[in-house]
Amino acid sequence: MGQLLLGLINGSFYAVLSLGLAVIFGLLNIINFSHGAQYMMGAFVAWMLLNYLGIGYWPALVLAPLIVGATGIVLEKVALSRLYKLDHLYGLLLTFGIALILQGLFRNYYGISGLPYQIPASLSGGQNLGFMFLPNYRAWIVVASVVVCFATWFMIEKTRLGAYLRAATENPALVGAFGINVPRMITLTYGFGVALAAFAGVLAAPIYAVNPNMGADLIIVVFAVVVIGGMGSIMGAIVTGYGLGLIEGLTRVFYPEGSAVVIFVIMAIVLLIKPEGLFGRAA
Amino acid sequence: MAMTENETGENVSFRKEVGMPRLHKVIFLVLLCFLIALPFMVYPIFAMKVMCFALFAAAFNLLLGFGGLLSFGHAAYFGGASYVAAHAAKVWGFTPELAVLAGTLAAALLGLAIGSLAIRRQGIYFAMVTLAFAQMVYFFALQAEFTGGEDGIQSVPRGELFGLFSLQDNISLYFFVLVVTFGGILALYRIVHSPFGQVLKAIRENEPRAISLGYQVNRYKLMVFTLSATFAGLAGATKSQVFQLASLTDVHWSMSGEVVLMTLLGGMGTIFGPIVGAAVIVTMQNYLATFGAWVTIIQGVIFVLGVLLFREGIVGVISRLLKRRL
Numbered sequence: 351m352g353q354l355l356l357g358l359i360n361g362s363f364y365a366v367l368s369l370g371l372a373v374i375f376g377l378l379n380i381i382n383f384s385h386g387a388q389y390m391m392g393a394f395v396a397w398m399l400l401n402y403l404g405i406g407y408w409p410a411l412v413l414a415p416l417i418v419g420a421t422g423i424v425l426e427k428v429a430l431s432r433l434y435k436l437d438h439l440y441g442l443l444l445t446f447g448i449a450l451i452l453q454g455l456f457r458n459y460y461g462i463s464g465l466p467y468q469i470p471a472s473l474s475g476g477q478n479l480g481f482m483f484l485p486n487y488r489a490w491i492v493v494a495s496v497v498v499c500f501a502t503w504f505m506i507e508k509t510r511l512g513a514y515l516r517a518a519t520e521n522p523a524l525v526g527a528f529g530i531n532v533p534r535m536i537t538l539t540y541g542f543g544v545a546l547a548a549f550a551g552v553l554a555a556p557i558y559a560v561n562p563n564m565g566a567d568l569i570i571v572v573f574a575v576v577v578i579g580g581m582g583s584i585m586g587a588i589v590t591g592y593g594l595g596l597i598e599g600l601t602r603v604f605y606p607e608g609s610a611v612v613i614f615v616i617m618a619i620v621l622l623i624k625p626e627g628l629f630g631r632a633a
Numbered sequence: 634m635a636m637t638e639n640e641t642g643e644n645v646s647f648r649k650e651v652g653m654p655r656l657h658k659v660i661f662l663v664l665l666c667f668l669i670a671l672p673f674m675v676y677p678i679f680a681m682k683v684m685c686f687a688l689f690a691a692a693f694n695l696l697l698g699f700g701g702l703l704s705f706g707h708a709a710y711f712g713g714a715s716y717v718a719a720h721a722a723k724v725w726g727f728t729p730e731l732a733v734l735a736g737t738l739a740a741a742l743l744g745l746a747i748g749s750l751a752i753r754r755q756g757i758y759f760a761m762v763t764l765a766f767a768q769m770v771y772f773f774a775l776q777a778e779f780t781g782g783e784d785g786i787q788s789v790p791r792g793e794l795f796g797l798f799s800l801q802d803n804i805s806l807y808f809f810v811l812v813v814t815f816g817g818i819l820a821l822y823r824i825v826h827s828p829f830g831q832v833l834k835a836i837r838e839n840e841p842r843a844i845s846l847g848y849q850v851n852r853y854k855l856m857v858f859t860l861s862a863t864f865a866g867l868a869g870a871t872k873s874q875v876f877q878l879a880s881l882t883d884v885h886w887s888m889s890g891e892v893v894l895m896t897l898l899g900g901m902g903t904i905f906g907p908i909v910g911a912a913v914i915v916t917m918q919n920y921l922a923t924f925g926a927w928v929t930i931i932q933g934v935i936f937v938l939g940v941l942l943f944r945e946g947i948v949g950v951i952s953r954l955l956k957r958r959l
Contacts (some may be wrong), residue, residue, distance in 0.1 A: 439756065449936070610772040
């Protein structure tokens with residue numbers, strides 16, 4: 351049971367991160383390679399807010415995504431927006447470079463040993479459910495990620511703003527002709543996707559040590575998740591994220607050696623059977 | 634899909650020549666002379682490192698620059714071959730050329746397996762798939778018995794070439810590495826300029842059209858992927874003999890990123906670009922080694938500037954100025 355819960359928690363991070371990737375990909379058509387570094391930045395900003403300014407977990411949960419999202423907006427304005435006319439692979443290369451810079455900078459100033467971040471007092475402790483012990487903070491991660499995922503899904507699929515967004519994904523030129531500022535929408539979408547990554551980073555800060563490499567390995571797994579789910583649908587990204595987290599948790603119970611690679615094996619199988627991904631549209 | 638930006642524009646007319654153009658012959662000859670003299674001027678190990686990475690980048694460039702496929706997982710073949718070659722030399726007692734051959738063969742098989750899955754997706758997905766599989770190879774190297782986990786395979790014996798010539802001495806090893814890497818780069822040149830290479834360019838430029846002309850596009854893609862993995866493996870296997878070491882660094886994703894950087898900086902789709910890019914990056918790493926994390930930061934900055942301002946790469950710019958294909 352404990353492993354399943356761990357799987358669900360990993361799945362929460364996969365879901366929030368692949369959701370951010372899917373949102374960005376939908377409109378910008380680029381893969382945000384710096385997503386992992388921005389997740390790491392979220393955790394670091396939360397740590398800095400606490401240690402330099404004395405701002406605690408709850409405000410940080412809102413502030414850190416806003417701050418990191420703002421850096422994302424600057425990045426999009428200054429650099430990414432120059433690449434839209436070129437091959438999408440340049441966007442990938444650019445964000446890879448950004449990821450290297452961010453990781454290098456944080457490694458330079460904070461080392462790689464990891465910084466501790468306390469679980470907020472209101473969420474410490476846990477519940478004894480009879481069959482297992484459920485730490486409050488871990489339950490909170492699952493709840494928070496489900497809420498954020500649902501809110502994002504609702505915003506994109508059910509609101510007017512989301513309708514504009516989906517329309518711009520289909521045909522940016524036409525939406526622009528209707529008087530909607532598409533470039534600004536693209537900028538804000540990138541900022542939002544980055545903020546999602548930072549939000550996941552703040553959630554992760556108390557349970558994983560805050561360190562510069564925390565995003566690097568995670569993001570590759572998230573890429574595999576995205577390949578498996580396909581980035582065609584928001585819901586697909588969310589469901590695949592949680593599902594694969596659970597499968598990974600199950601593998602850890604039955605075949606621990608395989609837990610690190612199970613997602614990649616599933617990716618191989620999906621590529622063989624349904625190359626466009628479980629929820630993907632045929633390319 | 635096509636990353637053709639750095640191809641010199643159509644306003645430039647190229648001289649039609651049979652065989653290798655004279656300019657390329659001259660450059661290769663000058664390069665060879667320079668490389669023969671090099672170990673007497675700089676530390677031979679450093680020179681060998683540059684040559685291994687030049688071959689690695691040239692192999693990668695075959696896939697990206699001429700095949701139009703961006704793999705973000707080439708460390709898997711480079712590092713995988715390095716492990717197999719190190720293991721073969723140390724545990725099985727293979728002579729250096731057989732060890733390198735074994736490593737290269739392993740990389741070819743790995744490339745064939747991963748390539749056959751990866752070519753089912755295109756563009757960005759292709760990059761992610763190759764990256765994910767490379768990470769799988771990384772985890773395998775971390776956990777498997779024969780790779781030695783965090784320690785890697787250390788103190789690989791240098792052995793005797795064909796069982797005859799000792800490679801203990803840095804200079805004799807240097808000439809072995811020179812023959813292997815230079816030969817590899819010439820072979821890649823030949824592949825690019827073969828009919829096969831022409832079909833590759835056609836696919837890169839316009840895949841649906843190549844299909845409509847009756848080409849089995851996926852077979853060509855798999856072939857170029859496997860070839861690229863094979864030569865990357867040749868480079869990795871050779872490197873393991875030079876450093877007498879196979880380690881996790883060689884299979885890590887940052888290595889995949891480095892080879893992309895070398896190719897981008899030198900000029901993708903050019904013949905000499907990857908060599909220049911590899912030389913620049915390895916030299917930079919050598920001189921900045923004491924600055925620790927700054928190497929990563931500088932590499933990131935080069936990436937960003939390269940993508941934003943300098944997409945043609947060093948050789949790409951020279952090629953445009955000279956109006957000659959390089």
